[in-house]
Amino acid sequence: MTNAVTASTTGDFAVDVRAGLTKAGQKELPSKYLYDTIGSKLFDVIAELPQYGLTRADERLLKEHAREIVRQTPGDVILCELGSGSGKKTRWILEALARRRHTYYFPIEISSAALAVCRRELADLPAVGIVGLEREYLDGLLEVAARRQEGQRILALFLGSTIGNFSSPADRTFLRDIRNILQPGDALLLGTDLEKPIPQLIEAYDDPLGVTAAFNLNLLARINRELEANFVLAQFEHVARFNAETRSIEMHLRALRRQTVAIQGADLAITLEEGETIWTENSHKYSLEEVAGIATHAGWVCRAQWIDREWPFAESLLTAANVE
Numbered sequence: 001m002t003n004a005v006t007a008s009t010t011g012d013f014a015v016d017v018r019a020g021l022t023k024a025g026q027k028e029l030p031s032k033y034l035y036d037t038i039g040s041k042l043f044d045v046i047a048e049l050p051q052y053g054l055t056r057a058d059e060r061l062l063k064e065h066a067r068e069i070v071r072q073t074p075g076d077v078i079l080c081e082l083g084s085g086s087g088k089k090t091r092w093i094l095e096a097l098a099r100r101r102h103t104y105y106f107p108i109e110i111s112s113a114a115l116a117v118c119r120r121e122l123a124d125l126p127a128v129g130i131v132g133l134e135r136e137y138l139d140g141l142l143e144v145a146a147r148r149q150e151g152q153r154i155l156a157l158f159l160g161s162t163i164g165n166f167s168s169p170a171d172r173t174f175l176r177d178i179r180n181i182l183q184p185g186d187a188l189l190l191g192t193d194l195e196k197p198i199p200q201l202i203e204a205y206d207d208p209l210g211v212t213a214a215f216n217l218n219l220l221a222r223i224n225r226e227l228e229a230n231f232v233l234a235q236f237e238h239v240a241r242f243n244a245e246t247r248s249i250e251m252h253l254r255a256l257r258r259q260t261v262a263i264q265g266a267d268l269a270i271t272l273e274e275g276e277t278i279w280t281e282n283s284h285k286y287s288l289e290e291v292a293g294i295a296t297h298a299g300w301v302c303r304a305q306w307i308d309r310e311w312p313f314a315e316s317l318l319t320a321a322n323v324e
């Protein structure tokens, strides 16, 4: 069975662009806007690049350990995924769950196109009902929790180290928010990219083919397309740098000369100085202990961790602790 539930509201791109570009000090744009149709396709190419091992590590771990992950989540489980994308990585977990009993899967996505791909990708799985929720993450999770039947437990997936794109302490707050929606006995499988040598990280986020640069610059192109702006892309360069204090890779767009840009749809004109940057993404790199630590602090018990040795990356199985 497949169906979709449509969201009634969407975020306001113009409001967020205006807020980010008029901020005192460092100008910024929320990284979630990197993923329009073109940005999502460019990200799929990034995931194939030899320099960017994150997605392959995530997939390897899920494929290899799906049975064990499911064994550690007994009972009548409903599966949901925050930001499912195509759902490709989830196949292994769904197969393992469906071997036990008929299972419902709720992919939660703000992109209806991604939900459609997800439904198609997983349509061949027997004993799986797919209910796509076109929602923001927490709204979708609230809906899944409301649909839970007596005796069912929720296994939520938050894969691909998307948590690392929330700047601290937003990552911690988000883990707490998920915990507050769920009940003791529910579980969260959390994927996190781990620390690795800085040159390797820089290559992963500034690849020689320039795909990540295009992914980053597309955000300005998107503002041009959707908000009638006049960014000249050739006057910006992609920058990936490691912030040692936050242990994060940051992506920026650097103005190559002083310029003024009009963004009609946001009722805004901004001036950028030569060398000034717009910060577009933060990608935190965790240590294993840090993952367990922030999880515990947010009301979870870290039951197990699986680590990819080829590209340091971890899947952590967290269960909701009892509330004192």
Ligand code: AVI
Pocket (backbone or CB within 6 Å): 046, 054, 160, 161, 162, 164, 165, 204, 205, 212, 281, 282, 283
């Ligand atoms: C989706 N997210 C986990 C990616 C990352 O590595 O932080 C996004 C990305 N940005 C540039 N390359 C990939």
